[in-house]
Amino acid sequence: MSPETIARWQFGITTVYHYFFVPVTIALSLLVAVMQTMWYRSGDEKFLRLTKFYGKLFLINFAMGVVTGIVQEFQFGMNWSEYSRFVGDIFGAPLALEALLAFFLESTFLGLWIFGWDKLPKKLHLMTIWLAAIGTMLSAIFILAANSFMQNPVGAMYNPVTDRAEMTDFMALLTNPVFLATFPHTLAAAYMAAGGFILAIAVWHLARLNKANRTELEDTDVSAYRWAAKFSAWVLIVAGFGTILTGDFQGKIMYQVQPMKMAAAEALYETAGGNGEMAPFSLLTIGTLDGSRPVFELHVPGVLGLLAKGDPYAEIHGIRNLEEIYNERLANAEFNLPVDAAENSLQAAYADKLRTVGVTNFVPNIPVSYWTFRIMMTLGFIAMAVGAWTLWALRKDKLPKSGALLNLALLAVVLGPLFANSAGWIFTEMGRQPWIVAGVLPTASAVSPGVGAGTVFASMIGFTLLYGALAVVEVGLMVHYAKAGLPAEVPPVEIKGEDDVLSFAY
Amino acid sequence: MLPLATEPSTLQVVWYVLIAVLWIGYLVLEGFDYGVGMLIPFLGKTEKERRVIVNTVGPLWDGNEVWLLTAGGATFAAFPGWYATLFSGLYVPFFLILVGLIIRGVAFEYRAKHPDARWRNTFDWMAATGSFVVSLVFGVGFANFIIGMPVALAEGSQHLHVFTGGFWSLFSPFALLGGVVLVVLFLFHGANFLALKTKGVVHDRAEAFSGKVGLVAIVGGAIYLVWANLAYGWGIVGWLLTVLAAVGLIASWLAIRQGRDGWAFIATTVAILLVAVWIFGRMWPNLGFDNSAAAVPLDRVTAASTELTLTIMTGAAVVFVPIVLAYQAWSIWIFRKRISTKNIPDDVAVAA
Numbered sequence: 001m002s003p004e005t006i007a008r009w010q011f012g013i014t015t016v017y018h019y020f021f022v023p024v025t026i027a028l029s030l031l032v033a034v035m036q037t038m039w040y041r042s043g044d045e046k047f048l049r050l051t052k053f054y055g056k057l058f059l060i061n062f063a064m065g066v067v068t069g070i071v072q073e074f075q076f077g078m079n080w081s082e083y084s085r086f087v088g089d090i091f092g093a094p095l096a097l098e099a100l101l102a103f104f105l106e107s108t109f110l111g112l113w114i115f116g117w118d119k120l121p122k123k124l125h126l127m128t129i130w131l132a133a134i135g136t137m138l139s140a141i142f143i144l145a146a147n148s149f150m151q152n153p154v155g156a157m158y159n160p161v162t163d164r165a166e167m168t169d170f171m172a173l174l175t176n177p178v179f180l181a182t183f184p185h186t187l188a189a190a191y192m193a194a195g196g197f198i199l200a201i202a203v204w205h206l207a208r209l210n211k212a213n214r215t216e217l218e219d220t221d222v223s224a225y226r227w228a229a230k231f232s233a234w235v236l237i238v239a240g241f242g243t244i245l246t247g248d249f250q251g252k253i254m255y256q257v258q259p260m261k262m263a264a265a266e267a268l269y270e271t272a273g274g275n276g277e278m279a280p281f282s283l284l285t286i287g288t289l290d291g292s293r294p295v296f297e298l299h300v301p302g303v304l305g306l307l308a309k310g311d312p313y314a315e316i317h318g319i320r321n322l323e324e325i326y327n328e329r330l331a332n333a334e335f336n337l338p339v340d341a342a343e344n345s346l347q348a349a350y351a352d353k354l355r356t357v358g359v360t361n362f363v364p365n366i367p368v369s370y371w372t373f374r375i376m377m378t379l380g381f382i383a384m385a386v387g388a389w390t391l392w393a394l395r396k397d398k399l400p401k402s403g404a405l406l407n408l409a410l411l412a413v414v415l416g417p418l419f420a421n422s423a424g425w426i427f428t429e430m431g432r433q434p435w436i437v438a439g440v441l442p443t444a445s446a447v448s449p450g451v452g453a454g455t456v457f458a459s460m461i462g463f464t465l466l467y468g469a470l471a472v473v474e475v476g477l478m479v480h481y482a483k484a485g486l487p488a489e490v491p492p493v494e495i496k497g498e499d500d501v502l503s504f505a506y
Numbered sequence: 507m508l509p510l511a512t513e514p515s516t517l518q519v520v521w522y523v524l525i526a527v528l529w530i531g532y533l534v535l536e537g538f539d540y541g542v543g544m545l546i547p548f549l550g551k552t553e554k555e556r557r558v559i560v561n562t563v564g565p566l567w568d569g570n571e572v573w574l575l576t577a578g579g580a581t582f583a584a585f586p587g588w589y590a591t592l593f594s595g596l597y598v599p600f601f602l603i604l605v606g607l608i609i610r611g612v613a614f615e616y617r618a619k620h621p622d623a624r625w626r627n628t629f630d631w632m633a634a635t636g637s638f639v640v641s642l643v644f645g646v647g648f649a650n651f652i653i654g655m656p657v658a659l660a661e662g663s664q665h666l667h668v669f670t671g672g673f674w675s676l677f678s679p680f681a682l683l684g685g686v687v688l689v690v691l692f693l694f695h696g697a698n699f700l701a702l703k704t705k706g707v708v709h710d711r712a713e714a715f716s717g718k719v720g721l722v723a724i725v726g727g728a729i730y731l732v733w734a735n736l737a738y739g740w741g742i743v744g745w746l747l748t749v750l751a752a753v754g755l756i757a758s759w760l761a762i763r764q765g766r767d768g769w770a771f772i773a774t775t776v777a778i779l780l781v782a783v784w785i786f787g788r789m790w791p792n793l794g795f796d797n798s799a800a801a802v803p804l805d806r807v808t809a810a811s812t813e814l815t816l817t818i819m820t821g822a823a824v825v826f827v828p829i830v831l832a833y834q835a836w837s838i839w840i841f842r843k844r845i846s847t848k849n850i851p852d853d854v855a856v857a858a
Contacts, residue, residue, distance in 0.1 A: 077593025088586020096579035111565035289650035448594035449660040450668030506618040
């Protein structure tokens with residue numbers, strides 16, 4: 001295998017793993033902050049117990065996100081040094097700002113939150129979790145602005161003297177239409193993940209407590225879990241609709257800036273629609289093993305045109321058609337990835353150089369694009385359905401019943417949004433191939449020239465084994481503490497004397 | 507081709523200094539939590555003593571580590587050429603650093619999550635090993651920046667430099683000494699921090715250990731810095747910094763022997779700061795690279811971002827660095843109290 005292939009595998013493995021923890025962290029930090037705020041305002045002990053319970057699970061999850069996050073920042077330089085040099089002038093800025101504005105905020109205030117229960121006044125302590133939650137969101141803003149530049153490189157020009165892309169307009173990075181669509185979509189998807197997480201644990205406990213002759217403590221537990229289950233179900237459903245709306249918005253923008261990605265997502269080989277015809281949406285397309293052409297297709301007419309351009313009769317470019325257009329443009333050194341939208345100035349400026357660099361294949365992996373796109377949507381819909389069912393099952397004073405079907409539903413509502421998040425990212429990143437910066441820098445040109453395949457392979461194996469071991473530990477802890485349930489009582493927090501016992505210690 | 511500028515702009519100088527400041531902040535702050543991490547299994551005989559040690563850095567280590575992340579991000583943004591060549595050139599060392607950082611971070615967060623002696627013992631050793639590996643590798647790395655890492659243009663590129671030395675060339679006697687000296691310095695710094703933050707038996711042990719390791723740090727540090735000045739020196743200012751750093755180490759050792767923990771910690775802080783200033787002074791203007799075989803030099807001009815990027819970053823730094831410093835200082839202040847085994851609850855508190 002070439003260093004490029006192995007470096008891509010390493011990036012894929014470390015990123016997908018890291019991103020298991022990120023969406024839950026982003027959304028759960030804020031939802032825990034909401035629970036603590038409810039306690040602060042109402043004084044109801046139930047909310048304090050929920051804060052402690054979900055806060056503990058949040059911290060187990062957060063720790064993993066932190067330790068795997070640093071690999072992300074370093075591997076741009078380690079494995080993709082030409083990429084780092086080529087786009088550092090633009091891409092480096094949001095990364096540095098993420099550390100300065102977001103990571104310091106998260107880590108410092110989370111430390112204060114964890115250890116500060118008996119050291120800070122209630123109100124100040126509540127502020128620390130809110131600031132940590134804001135930090136996680138700022139983090140998402142910067143990293144998505146950076147990624148959106150890779151999807152649609154705005155605000156930059158090519159400088160032939162330094163042979164790299166250089167920033168011309170920082171605000172353009174933050175108003176990149178891809179970023180404006182991706183940020184709310186990613187955020188909404190994160191809330192689905194955290195909503196599903198809270199919901200599954202709460203409903204599992206409700207089913208366990210669904211018995212006659214409950215103790216008094218169990219009765220108060222039921223009341224707390226009921227609140228958590230309903231709250232998270234609403235979060236999940238509202239975030240679900242948000243994900244759909246923002247996803248639709250993002251899809252329409254993608255059809256403009258990366259039509260090939262969307263054609264691959266549809267396995268649309270030939271151009272469809274236009275001239276009074278409707279473009280069909282694929283319910284099921286099975287292609288040949290090499291993904292070069294379809295062998296079986298099942299379609300709904302008109303839907304694709306609606307999704308892509310808001311018009312059932314719109315013309316949607318197919319893979320073959322786009323390939324022709326791109327090959328012709330490359331030959332004439334007038335390369336531009338969009339077909340139906342305004343040209344991208346960096347792509348246009350780099351066209352001459354790109355011809356000498358060379359790109360041979362404009363088509364991403366079609367089965368991966370097609371299936372990740374569908375897995376993402378299907379898992380999202382399933383999670384929303386479980387959310388709606390939860391509200392129905394908890395109506396009046398009812399409680400759910402334990403059973404295999406319930407466990408299956410709860411597993412789906414925990415893992416569904418997580419895997420949907422992964423699938424969405426795999427689709428976004430794999431669908432961008434063969435580009436690392438869409439329409440400008442081919443992925444193959446971006447790898448570190450001084451790093452051998454053996455070195456990358458060894459580190460990939462190293463990370464995979466280490467991450468695998470960490471996954472076992474983390475899942476074990478999560479299951480253990482999720483099952484353990486709400487803390488029986490939360491001792492009152494007071495300012496203490498010198499030798500008094502700390503309310504929290506590792 | 508247009509001629510490239512050879513004189514650095516003001517903003518390039520500013521960003522070099524800022525990156526140096528971030529590294530110094532990292533070495534000074536996380537230096538003590540690496541030292542504390544390495545000392546967990548050695549200075550903590552009982553479970554409660556170990557927990558005292560872990561809890562001195564518990565609320566702080568993650569924030570300290572962000573200094574490293576910010577230094578990395580700032581290098582990427584302000585000097586992409588430096589970032590690209592450094593991280594790809596030192597691939598294996600950075601891999602080891604990542605593994606070290608991962609296992610020590612997990613160890614701090616997860617050690618208390620399971621009431622089992624073997625579980626906790628495993629994580630204590632992971633924290634110690636991770637802290638040791640990261641300190642050692644950075645020590646070897648910084649020594650190599652002092653020597654100058656040989657680079658040349660990558661094949662077919664006019665702008666991307668690659669490290670031409672190979673992995674084993676990183677382990678010269680000077681570099682190996684650098685690794686050992688950094689480990690010892692951090693042990694000294696960490697023991698002083700521990701003495702400052704604890705009471706009772708852990709405090710006494712930390713003081714006694716600091717008294718011993720302080721001597722090793724003074725002798726080792728002196729040999730290393732004299733060698734550095736003689737072989738790779740940068741003039742009278744370099745010698746002055748060396749003398750001051752030595753004075754700092756000696757002062758710290760004298761202070762800890764008199765039980766003045768606060769002064770001992772301040773003195774190692776100053777000594778580490780001065781050593782770091784020496785190193786970053788030496789790395790100017792070639793950023794720690796040896797350009798003798800490079801057709802185009804890799805330095806603070808060729809590696810730098812555009813003035814626009816540097817301007818935007820400067821604006822952000824001017825506003826946010828003081829804010830970050832303020833709340834980090836506040837956080838250190840909040841957790842200023844000394845702790846002892848009396849403060850540690852009997853059962854492991856896993857609550858958030």
